Amino acid sequence: MIRSIDAYRDIVSAPVIRQLRRLGERLGGIRVVHVNSTAEGGGVAEILAWMVPLMRDLGIDAQWRVIQGTPEFFSVTKAIHNGLQGYPVSITGKDWEIYQEVNQSNAVQLRAELEEADIVVIHDPQPAPLLGLCRNRKGKWIWRAHIDISRPSRPVWKTLRSHVEKYDASIFSMNPFAQLLPHPQFVIAPSIDPLSEKNMELDQDELDAVRERFGLNTRKPLLVQISRFDRFKDPVGVIKAYHLIRTVIPVQLVLAGGEATDDPEGKAVIGEVREAAGNDPDIHVLLLPPDAHRTINALQRLADIIIQKSTREGFGLTVTEGLWKGKPVIGGDSGGIRLQVIGYYTGFLVNTPEGTARRIRFLLHHRERMSQMGVTAREFVRENFLLTRHLREYLTLMLLLRSGVGEHRIFI
């Protein structure tokens, strides 16, 4: 659903909207093209789905292009993705050729548009070679890394770096993710859309219908982890934690997620999760379609506690979503989860299934503290992690790029 930035006024206040409009006016209708590798599934596609229309509403000629790839290409880019997150991977010379060839064929389609754009934002590693394939580019090019590359596999980063270092600037979600590059590196945390189907308010009837649809019990506390089925999200570790809790408190667990089109490993992980879950009627492994946003929203709202036990994480938008719904979050001590989950304040950071079980048991015995955490969490998200702040930082970066990124302060 396409909406105007004015629709957010009641949530973030009128001055915030006015500031965005002023920044947009000063960009004077520039043409911005975002490029990524998937139109649905995963956090990047979700961000672009709101960002592009809102940029247009602010007077920017924003476009979104998705590169087309083969299954082999996505296997290679998944390996690159894993390697950048520090997982040992083997990427052969042939694999890098596939990576380059697919980008070349996409460049044929996109070159004219990208070379003419005032600003091009390339999201994540998949389309990174496009800059080198657009030699007559006129605008500024930004590489936006959404993943945790704080400790990348060196061979993988070395090759990717040869593509990325030619950009005019790069954006990372957190300070630790930034790598040494010969251009300015900016830090922009991602955000959520409070009016999207995934985050909007839902009425009780809809929540009850979702509860009934998945056979969830009204009497047992509900623990929910929403994320794609990926080993870095440690869904099997969550099931281990559930078993440790079950020995003392009857609870039920939902592990829900979908498969993004650029994630060929998902099926294997789902198999491992189903095996770990066995026939326990209180463990619900839900494979949801990419557009099941309202269902995910309802599951998060039905939850007593949100879990995001990632061992590697970019920013962790599912954590932000949970906090926005006023839920405490038990999060893995990694990536952007560290930024969001503050002990005894918005939830707890954990490292093991044992730690996860212990913190959940603590919270289930301290309901008032859970409510307090929820209120605090929602206000922090409102102040800092809604799309309006994210949009403001992109507009600020575009103004800086057009004035020369070397300047620390510009007056416009």
Add this chain to the structure above:
Amino acid sequence: MNPFEIKDCALLTRMSGLPAAFNLRELRDRIASCSADVLYHHFCETPLAPSFDYPDYRNDFAVWIKHKLDDDILAERLGIIDPYSFPSMEKLRVATLEIIDDRLSELTVIPWARPGHEFYFTEASTVVFDTGERVLHPKDLGAAIGAMTTGSIYYHFLEARRRPPRCVDDFSSWLSGFGKAWAPHVRALKQIDFTFYTLAELRTELLKVLKDVKGSNERAGKRAKP
């Protein structure tokens, strides 16, 4: 008197290029060599940076030392520093290093952060722009502040102290030009202990202070009538 020109600013954090600090000694050495912009960012621009935390201290060094190095003593000593009370960033740097060096001389073991919890030195690029809005008379300043973005509050009340006339916010500076009648407002603004407020809270406090002065002036006016 000229109208008050409402400016706004938007900040973007960028990496400074300095290596991260893993322990107190490295933090000290990086503070000694970092640019004034880096120092300014970690001491003064923290209210503009997105955060999920409500930190005990308003400078990043004290927060890191407390939470990642577990040195409450040093955090308390650094946390009380008012960066706006120093005539220059260099003086602030000297004072900060003095406190850290004192603490280092008291410690037998250099405190380290766990891997993944190191201190990253950043700075900010800022875009400042004229909103086109003007306040013509001091009586309208409260309403204007109520409608300002947090960026405007930062620019006019905090960042202004770095510009000439130093250590004075823009609101006080402007009100001072309207003579004695507005002196109580200037005094009240000066008494705001802004260290402990977020920018949204600071906006509320500014409104409260201006309203309180207006109320007490009106009461005094009524008493003076025969």
